[in-house]
Amino acid sequence: MTQDQLMVAYRQMWVIRKFEETIRDLYQQGKIRGSFHPCVGQEAVAVGGCAGLQRDDYMTCTYRGHGHAIAKGLSVRAAMAEMLGRATGCSKGKGGSMHFTDPSVGLLGANAIVAAGIPHAAGAALGAQMQKQKRVALAFFGEGAVNQGVFHETLNLAVVWNLPLVLVCENNLYSEMTPSHETTSTVETYKRAAAYGMPAYSVDGNDVEAMAGAVAEAATNAREGKGPTYLEARTYRLWGHMMGDPEVYRTKDEVIAAREREPIARLGSHLQMLGVKTETLTDLEDKAAAIVTDALTFAEASPLPDAQEAFEDTFA
């Protein structure tokens, strides 16, 4: 990535971070209902991953998907309004946090079922292949999803049909509230994917450039008809599984140590090494804050959906 691209990525990661922080505040003020599964600490997977794609490529993600959705191009205003249940939300208040969708930017949906979006991405890849398009589909999912049946079914199908699919497993070491190594036979999940006959690698998910490079290479191969690739992005989830998670399953020291390696600070240090001034970085962070503040103002000023809206959009 060029320095300019890295600075864009830096600002984007801050947008996601500040979005999640704002949601947490709203949640604690009782202004948000339902669930919230923050992706704090995992921003480089989303931003780097999407940087490796083209704008019209397809993407699915899970309920920890605010970062993926924003990185793919979902309007921060529409995302914030959806969180606040407004008519201007990306789903008009009908989807909420776990189902951000915007086909106009290739975001085919965030899913509450951990592995369910993986075959959707495979199907989008199939559709692109059948329509002779040069588009690829990318599925983001956590390491918890690799124990669901449809994960295995889809990996097999993707190889058999040589689909232009990029699979990105975001391994943050915890499946909900349980350490993944206690419930997963192969903690290096890319080895499972390799067993299905596709190229499979582990990548530092907290390194935006490494993510972008790995996804770009996988996407290029997919576009050239070489089939699917599996990337395991190693990262760490700095906050709990969801709002209200008491996090009894890990020590505070572990989290503090992980914070040292968190992706935004890492990229900041890297940019400084490349000669970018501290004020410039601060300015990017401020711009990110302004984007989120603007989104909140927009959302809070937006109307609630009319009750009749509940009865629309079931069918086309």
Added chain:
Amino acid sequence: MPTLTFAQALNQSLRHEMTTDPRVFVMGEDIGHHGGIFTVTKGLWEEFGAERVRDTPISESAFVGAAIGAAMVGMRPVVELLFMDFALVAADQIVNQAAKLRYMAGGTLSLPLVIRAQQGGGRGNGAQHSQSFEAWFAQVPGLIVIAPSTPHDAKGLLTAAMRANNPVIFIEHKLLYFTRGEVPEEEYVIPIGKAEIKRAGTDITIVSYSRQLLLALQAAEELAQQGINAEVIDLRTIEPLDMDTVLESVSRTHRLLVVHEAHANCGVGAEIIARMYECAPQLLSAPARRLGAKHVPIPVAESLENAVLPQVRDIVEAVQAVIKV
């Protein structure tokens, strides 16, 4: 007018749609090389090729999910489940995903998806190969559920399903595939959500669908010999359900019996009767009744299976009981 089997009628519908719309493709187990275990996709692989007629691995969750993904990006997939019982393997994709993705996306997506499967018993295929799930699917907002009983209706409704732009569960019956009937050669559509009076009558309204509709017609012939003139309505679509046709009929006959092969407990019959009492109880001169399979898994031995699934004799007796009141 040509006479075709139910399977041939479906084949014609698929062939016509695949010829005129390049976005339509089919996938499922054994549908390509083999032409489908009930011959519904016979010849399509040879004519349209492996790209558009795809044999899948035994991976219902993945291939239904892939159909969803393909439908989201402009294709029009028609997925075959070998047995409706296998829909349960893909239940998350059908119920949590296909039915709801458009709504959860605030209408920014649409899913032109058809899932075809055959249901039913009567062949001794056992409890995991003989079930009927239309009531389960009808209870899920976001799914259209269709169940034709004749080759004529099968062709027109499958064509309608492929053009519906929404997720359709298209229900066939293993014992209907080789029944025969007149089927127009040209392409045509039968409206989704419209029931049809298959036999006009005056003394009782029998509502049914799929294979049981044929048994209801047989029962009506037997009842006619006893001087009971039954009107038989074929629902054709389970959801959305055409209650208007049922109410209009009952306004003339004043008696209602619903017959289906699915287990009676919590079935479509219960739903229709609930609506009957909600909408117009005053039309009934006797309590409405429903008939369905008894509440046990479906056994294999013929004598046992016949004791569980509604038979013509059961329909005749049920009508007689309603008339006697």
